[in-house]
Amino acid sequence: MFEGDLATLSTPDLLESAAEHHAEENRSAARLIEHAQIFADRHHPSACSPRPGRRSWEGRERSVVLGGDGCPEIAEFAPAEFGVMLGISPRVAADYLGQALALRHRFPFTWARVQAGEATPWRARLLTTTCIKLSEEAARYVDQRVAPILDTITPYRLDKIIKAAKFHADPEGARAEAEEKARERGVFVAHSDEHGSKTIYARAASGAVIRFDATIASIADALKILGDTRDLNTRRADALGIIADPAYTAELLLQARELPANTPTASPADTEPPTAPSAGDLLTDPVEPAWDDEADRDAPHPSDTDLHDPLDTPLTAPLDPAWPEPHVPTEPGEPLDPDARRALHTRLAEIKHKAHTNPTTRAGADRPGRRLRPGKTEIYVHLTDHTLATGDGVLRAETLGPLLASQLTELVGHGPYVVKPVIDLNEAISVDAYEIPDRIRERVKLVHPVELFPYGSRETHRTMDIDHIQPYDPLGPPGQTNTQNLAPLGRFTHRVKTHARGWNVHRLNYKTLEWTTPHGFTFQVTPTGTHRVPPPGRTPDPP
Incomplete structure (x- = not known):
């Protein structure tokens, strides 16, 4: 490792030195785990005098098992001294000793990779x-x-792969844990802040939350059609007050849907706003900031941060954030001037009055048999033929991750639903145009559930950018827009590929992309993750 003045290194050598120091940090962390294991061995009850018992008596020391089933017992008070030497609390020290013992006794394959320098110690502890x-x-x-x-x-x-493996390994335990989590559901409202705002936090069934979010989005869109020029998140917040009145909600959505046909001369506030810029427009803007509202939608999730986890930081943080990240994209808006605000409030008051005095969502003389249908949502479910035939097993619902087959009923709900035909993802299709039709976009999204940038973590979704790996040539051959020349990328990584100098990417095969960084480091992105390609002359790592 280079120990001199880092300022004298070239950028490639500086990056290589950083990687070497990171590897050395992992080796030190692995050695610390070995210290913890030997320390625990020396504090096994059989080695202690007096020997701790299995039950506490008048607060005396007892034998405890740290790390789970299969780990040896340890004297209860031993972690306190270990923690003092490391500058951590006894509780954190006990957790650390338990993780060290679990690696040796419950996860030998993972522990072997940690010792060989092939796995990051804090990730192994997290497992x-x-x-x-x-x-x-x-x-x-x-x-x-x-x-x-x-x-x-x-x-x-x-986290999602571990979850699926846990379901396979212990389905009964998974069901019990799911039932336990279901009992933790609820809607929680905090006290008002100094500005008169309240925070509401809801934990409910995924299907219920998805349908609720769809209704909130519909109300926000309706407010925009009726002349509300404020940003999307503000309209979504106001939708909470509207959705509390079902009749008002139904009338509002119905009038907004019929407004263009019923309003021959709409005022500027009622006209449909200009369409948002396309992905191509955003990608070619030379003064676009590094992180903007649109890019923030694909900003790294707290759980995506790949940093060393210090001993005094709870290891549950990457898996259970204290507050869920909002996945609501915003849009530019402007405050309502007093006249527009009064006009909008008058309009909404008229709609609410009509909802309760002359409801139009029921059959009547003016709209015989008209009923407002709820918004539609799509759910992609990946499952094996065995699970489909037996109704038992593990499946994957996109954006949600692994689920037990029994949880699918709760996700879909009891309303009407349509099962679409299975899409054959082995079929290669193309079009002779730059624009990507929905049928190709859908296939690309299903084939690649995660963006194809090195260590990409953003799951593909309906609005994610789809990039031509080989840039589209208007004078080139037909069929350039095809399922094998397209890759899902987050907005930020798409901009890196398009605008950052020195980044190159090409497809090795149908499932593998090879990326080269500006300073010549090469990575291959495959269905099994991201793998660094060793430089020429270096022996590749064993598979």
Whole structure:
């Protein structure tokens, strides 16, 4: 490792030195775990005098098992001294000792990769914490499934893979845990702040939240059609007050839907706003800031941050953020002037009055048989033929991750639904145009559930950018817009590929993209994660 003046290094050598120091940090962390294991061995009850018992008596020391089923007992008070030497609390020290023991006794494959420098120690510790309730046998199953990919994907994706492996290893435990979590659901309202705003936090079934969000979005869109020029998030907040009145909500949505046909001379406030700029317009703006409202939608989730986790930081943070990240994209807006505000309030008051005096959502003389239908949502579910035939097993619902088959009913709900035909993703289709039709966009999204940038973590969604890997040539051959020449990218990573100097990407095969950084470092993105390609002359790492 280079220990001199870093300012004298070239940029490639500086980056290589940073990688070497990071590897050295991991080696030190692995050695610290070994210290913890030997320390725990020396504080096994059989080695202590007097020997701790299995039950506490008058506050005396007892034997405890840290790390889960299969780990040896340890004297209860031992972590306190270990923690003092490391400058951490006894509780954090006990957790750390438990993680160290679990790696050796419950996750031997992962521990072997940590010792070999092929897995980051804090990720391995996180794995043991996530699986602490599993039996020793179930933990070994998860260990075999997860150990090979522990360091090739981001924590956000790793969490979902661990979750699926836990479901496979212990389905009964997964059902019990799901029932326990269901009992924690609720809607919680905080006290008003000094500005008169309240915060509401809801934990409910995924299907219920999705349908609620769809209704909120519909009301926000209706307010915009009726002349509300404020930004999207502000209109969504106002929608909470509207949705509390079902009759008002129905009348508002119906009038907004019929407004263009019923208003021959609409005022400027009632006209449909200009369309948002396309992805191409945003990507070619030379003065676009590095992070803007649109890009923030694809900003890294707290769970995507791939940093060393210090001992005194709870390891549950990457998996259970204190507050969920809002995934609501915003849009430019402007405050309403007093006249526009009064006009809008008058309009809304008239709609609310009509909703309760002459409801139009029921059959009547003016609209016989008209009823407002709820908005539609789409859910993509990936499952095996065995799960489809038996109704039992693990499936993957896009944007939600692994689910038990029994949870699908709750997700879909009891309303009417349509099951669409299965899409054959092996079929390559193309068009002779730059624009990407929905049928191709849908296939690309289904084939690649995560963006194809190195260590990309953003799951593909309906509005994610789809990029031509080989740039589209208007004078080139037909069929350039095809499922094999397209890749999903987040807005920020798309801009990096398009505008940052020195980035190159090409497809090695149908499932692999190879990226080269400005200073010549190469990475391959495959369905199993991101893998660095060693420079010429260096022996590649074993698979």
